[in-house]
Amino acid sequence: MPMTTQAQVLELLDSVADPEIPTLSINDLGIIRDVEVHGTGQDIHVVITITPTYSGCPATSVIEADIRDVIGRAGIQNVSVKNRLQPAWTTDWITDRGRQRLLEAGISPPACCASHPLPDDTDVVCPYCQSHNTQVLSRFGSAPCKALWRCSDCLEPFDYFKPH
Amino acid sequence: MNKILEVDQTRFELLLRLGDNALILGHRLSEWSADAPALEEDIALTNVALDLIGHARLWLAAAGQAEGQGRSEDDLAYLRDVRDWRNLHLVELPNGDFARTMVRQFFFDSYHLLLLEGLACGRDTEIAGIAGKVVKEVRYHLRHSSNWVIRLGDGTEESHARMQQALDDCAPCVPELFEADQIYLDLESLSIVPEIHLLKSEWEHQVSGVLAEATLQMPEILSAHTGGRQGLHSEYLGYILAEMQFLQRAYPGASW
Structure with a gap:
């Protein structure tokens, strides 16, 4: 069973598009704060911390579902998505590629x-x-x-x- | 132990007040959807509504946790009756014409921004975190409503007269913004909320500046509508709740 690393999870997340602006990945948008990988093999547990953008943005819940979906398709079922509000998201975090x-x-x-x-x-x-x-x-x-x-x-x- | 419970109850009340103001005003603004005087304005008002409903979700989710009875933000939004709502009279005021909507918005945005800036530097880290996030959206709201107040006040004879009438309509709801009950004073002593007298003087200073530029007069306030924070509302709130809560009341737990 290959090891899953933080870098591999980040690469998977790069295929998650922003639902409102699909040209951007959620990495480009700068909303991923932290990726933790616990355990190995069948016991692997991935915790992804994101900072939501606008409070009322309907994309937020879609992004969460898409993250679970992408990680799930890579064979990891135990995924937690946490929200971190502080410090608040800012467009300064959009990457140059974004x-x-x-x-x-x-x-x-x-x-x-x-x-x-x-x-x-x-x-x-x-x-x-x-x-x-x-x-x-x-x-x-x-x-x-x-x-x-x-x-x-x-x-x-x-x-x-x-x-x- | 009792002290901690009291603080939780006080926080619960504050979170409800914040969430209820946002939700009711958001609902009011959503009534303009497809009905605003211009397409751009339709989009603007529904965007502000969406922001406010997003704020309500954050505040009410936190309120449910502070209460500790297992109520979600949806339970608090859809399953409370009029007397359990903690919003201000100002936000339940009907939309009226566009002038009334903008004056109501301007009064609220000015208050909202100052309150949130205070909460964001307050001692309660959870509340400060939410406030620090939503305050960025509210700056856009205030810029929008201030611009309209100036444009319409210093506009045509008709727009000026309508704005002056709107000020008369909204002014009785202003004293309630700065009423500090025991709950507020307790939060003030814990440095969670901004001092009420500073909030009031800063609001008056900023609002009078914009009104002067708009060539409008703040009317003398002869009577005040108060009691919203204690659950005493105008008849308007009942109609809002009837519409907003209908689906969950008729089909409990419905989802899609």
Whole structure:
């Protein structure tokens, strides 16, 4: 029976897509805080600690179910998924690969560091023509994490991932 | 031992107050779904509603644990009767027109943000953890409602008049925000909640700044609607619960 390591579990988790933005894996999203592997063989127990994103985001419970599913298909049935609220999730934890994947999917990644209490979003890039000449249409969008913007050069509307 | 039980009971009450405000206002805002004046606003109001219902879930789950009777967040949301609800009168106020909804939201968001910032630095680590998470969402709510108050107050003659009327409608619910009963004072002495007089003066300072920019007048408050935290509500709450709880009451344990 091969050993299962933390790195292998992390690799499995990389195939779990965010249900709202499937171009991102949950690793890209930066919600995995900790992976513990206890025991070996039949007695293996995996504990995954995640930090949920938005409080009301319906994706949260889907992500939990998908994690169990992916780990289960790798032959590990004993999986616990724990939530850790503190420190709160922030878009600063989205990985560089995640930001790149957002851009490729037509979603502008957060323009500034979220540690500022209420970011001004002054330098939002258009994912289609890379112009920085953009304007906000609505602070709320198709998902809790997104706002609706428009490019003033190519005139395309686009989703903006809000700094949070 | 008794001391610990008392603290648990006090925490339970606080968690219910926080959860009930979020859930009732979230429900109210969800009534705008597919009915808002513009598509963007429809999306905004339902997003805020979704955030608040998410907050309610966190607070009520924690309340169930603090109570220790095995009640889940769903039990607390769907199986309590009017007298057991701890929300403020402000959040059960009907939506009215868009102006009323925005003034109600602005009053609540301003209070909510200050309260959460205080809780996030408070001594109760579980409550501080939840507050530290949800406060980030509430900053967006307040920016949204403040912007509308300014735009509509300092807008047309019609929008200004409607906003002034909305202030008259919502003002009687303001004194209740800053009423400190024994439970609040106990929590204050444990450094779990922010000091009520600071909360009040900061709220007044911030709200008057936005209202001045909106060219609106805060009306004189002649009568106050209070008692929500003790379970004394307006008739509106009963109608909200009838709609919100119907399914679980008619089909106990239903799920999908």
